[in-house]
Amino acid sequence: MAEAMPYVPRLADALIRDLLAELPALAIVGPRASGKTTTAVRHARTTIHLDRPAEAIAVAADPDAALRGLDEPILLDEWQEVPQVLGAVKRACDTEPRPGRFILTGSVRAETETQTWPGTGRVTRLEMYPLTAGEQYGSTAAPLVDRIAEALGDGPASGQPNRQNPAPDPKQSGLDPWTGLRVDAPSLPDYVNLAIRGGFPQAALTVGERARRHWLNSYVDEIVTRDASAAGASADASKLRRYFEACCLNSSGVTDDATIYGAAGIDRRTALAYRELLDRLYVIGDLPAWSSNRLKRLSRMPKRLMIDSSLLATVTGANERSVMRDGDLLGRLLETFVVAQLRAQATISEHRCSLYHLRQHHGRHEIDVIAELDAHAVIALEIKATASPTADDAKHLAWFRDETGDRFLAGIVLHSGAATVRLGTGIWALP
Structure with missing residues (x-):
């Protein structure tokens, strides 16, 4: 079996760490296949892959219950696949707005920029792009x-x-x-x-x-x-x-x-x-x-x-x-x-x-x-x-x-x- 490629440190790593130390939820957005999930996993204690049908179905059935009691930060990868999970994130942050609760990753811009998005005031956006030559x-x-x-x-x-x-x-x-x-x-x-x-x-x-x-x-x-x-x-x-x-x-x-x-x-x-x-x-x-x-x-x-x-x-x-x-x-x-x-x-x-x-x-x-x-x-x-x-x-x-x-x-x-x-x-x- 081929060995996994060693993690390549990203410019955003330090900023992600600092933001999670002070904010309840962070959305890492950017182009598909630019390394968002690989980086986010290193800052999370629990990962839920919502592009996997079995995990998506379980979360969609009862988002609040699915997130309750998990080790935080909780990474919701490709959150746009189960958009109702955002309501659960909102409610969790409103109830207990402590730092470092959630990380969301996704590759579509618009949902995070609409005024009616449930994450407004709760989820902070950070754009992450493909690797620089320096990285x-x-x-x-x-x-x-x-x-x-x-x-x-x-x-x-x-x-x-x-x-x-x-x-x-x-x-x-x-x-x-x-x-x-x-x-x-x-x-x-x-x-x-x-x-x-x-x-x-x-x-x-x-x-x-x-x-x-x-x-x-x-x-x-x-x-x-x-x-x-x-x-x-x-x-x-x-x-x-x-x-x-x-x-x-x-x-x-x-x-x-x-x-x-x-x-x-x-x-x-x-x-x-x-x-x-x-x-x-x-x-x-x-x-x-x-x-x-x-x-x-x-x-x-x-x-x-x-x-x-x-x-x-x-x-x-x-x-x-x-x-x-x-x-x-x-x-x-x-x-x-x-x-x-x-x-x-x-x-x-x-x-x-x-x-x-x-x-x-x-x-x-x-x-x-x-x-x-x-x-x-x-x-x-x-x-x-x-x-x-x-x-x-x-x-x-x-x-x-x-x-x-x-x-x-x-x-x-x-x-x-x-x-x-x-x-x-x-x-x-x-x-």
């Missing part, structure tokens, strides 16, 4: 935005470090000074292969390339068939697949709805329904457009991104060779990959971290990602497929710094080399 290599270092905020907290406008947490020394041998991790000088093809591999634990960690390809193709098949049906949608599988593929091909693009549904060969009404469905299933994760009273003529359209770069690679059939020969695909793949890392980190940030993009009309100025911390300070990030970034790669960041004044904390050019380089006042190039 795959054993790192649970603090989010990049937290490290930048800590290092530059006293001088956002000037880009000067504070005295307690000086800005990183680019000459620190062998380590990325912003993350504290050893830098092994990965090449651009290395990053491409990381992006193709993606972050779904089973595909990324347990199988070889051929099996991974088949696993991911099956994942896409199930999204457009079984998962869509389970989410309560009435969708034509072939049309939904075409729409899903059109979204993948436009990942990291600021693309209007008409372009997407035109490419899929469906009408606007169907496209909007499919768009909502894929959002509910945590397959798509858009970046909203950032705005400010100081800046005019900004596009309000979101940037569309797949939740994991492996989905883009799967739909396009991308491999290292094809990506390295297609500049447009390379840019879309790397940006989807990087945003997936930032999205996973944002959920556990010490700050209220929201991710956006910026684009002026006609593309005069564009910034790939803007991380807004606590609704004020902003970190602007550009993603470049180059190992030798220059000041020209940071020209939009310099413009943004001058326009945003004291809100500007740092500008970062994320590149495919190994060096940390200062490119201007308040602007760095980082691996």
